[in-house]
Amino acid sequence: MLAEPADDQQGDREREIGSCARIADMQSFRLESPRMLAVDISGDTIRAATGSMVAYTGQVQFKHAGMGGGDGLLAGLKRRATGESLSMMACSGTGTVWFAKDAMDVIIIELAGDTLKAESEQLLALSDKLTTDVAFAGLRGMSSGQGLFTTSVTGYGTVALLSAGGPPIALEVTPQYPLVVDKDAYIASRGQLNQTVVTDVSWRNLIGESSGEAFSLRFDGHGVVYIQPEER
Template sequence: MQTTLAQYNETQSTDAFTLQNSKLLKVSLAGKTIQAKLGSMVAYQGDVTFEHAGAGGMGRMLKKAVTGEGQSLMKVTGTGEVFLADSAQDVHLVYLEGEKITVNGPNLLAFDADIDWDIERVQGASGAMGGGLYNTSLRGTGWVAILSDGPPVLLNVAGAPTFADAQAAITWSQDVTTSLKTDFKVKNLIGRGSGETIQMAFKGEGWVLVQPSEGRVEAGPTNGSGGGLGNLLGG
């Protein structure tokens, strides 16, 4: 039999996190533990265990309940290889070395279990305008896998005043500060404006990653393996 399937052979790498392709993350566990978006497993080989990760403390559980921010996570541990994906979105890897990044919750795919996470209000978000703007912060040393709905653009915040839609700005580095830029005018309220009445402003020494989308609508559980695992783990 002649096929062209060899081009899809498993990627070989000594890194714990590696891209099988632009839409599929391969994680080599080797006895370690990671946390991943609930239902993101598409395949695995070896002796691997999945369990609901919970919020990791009462404080974070309350923040998740109040803000609606933060993914439902699963702990993945064992010896083997796990392949993770979400709706064929693009996957990007960031390696932290004692650093912090901020991530839009739905765009977080997986991270090393040694990395600490929390839910934080976006700087500059307060009152009725910004009360719902919360994101997930991650700090420590290890890999973080981030999703984007299409190929993103990496903007150097120090280069020029930088603004983005709150759902399109999916992650930014620790030395970047944020604020809200509002543009409420009568024409915006009667449907003649652009609709982009609130933008996030970024400044500092660092970067922001912006996807070409305002985010996907979350699908409900399906009969597939992802939805089934999510139900099994109580997601």
């Protein structure tokens, strides 16, 4: 049900998060430390969040990936229309690049043709063959303030996500066990999931006696939901 990754004191100890995500040792993505992603580039192009490079060796060029994070004009227009912004840069050449952002923990997820839905600001890097798009996320955006739309990542490759406040947690969802998570702790989800908003607004909120958890996200179906220890 719950698989918690290694504590950050253990240095770069390998961490396993469920059975769905693991360190991509045959891919070029690896964790140099729990908060630092290292990517070996050899002639291919990867995309990473703008400004997230902390160091590199070799011959690597950094270029703005274009409107919409480098997925063409249509995706760019959709992003502009929906406000689900994604600022990515394309890194190409030969060498090793290290990425990190605000000391947040990094999680590496491999995709084999399926789709990952993620908050755009939690995306750190994407490998070559993945495409991003804007997906309708239900009426969740009303509450979380992150827009009605979310970013979907599809294809074969590796995604690196950020987790604020510590290592992320992967929670499994099955039809018997639907999952409710705090909207501010939600990072990403994958699988056949149906997402709805749970509200807990009652007369208590009006008199200031709320539980502080007025809006939550409920997931039904089959899949995995990633959450972070810190609330945005």
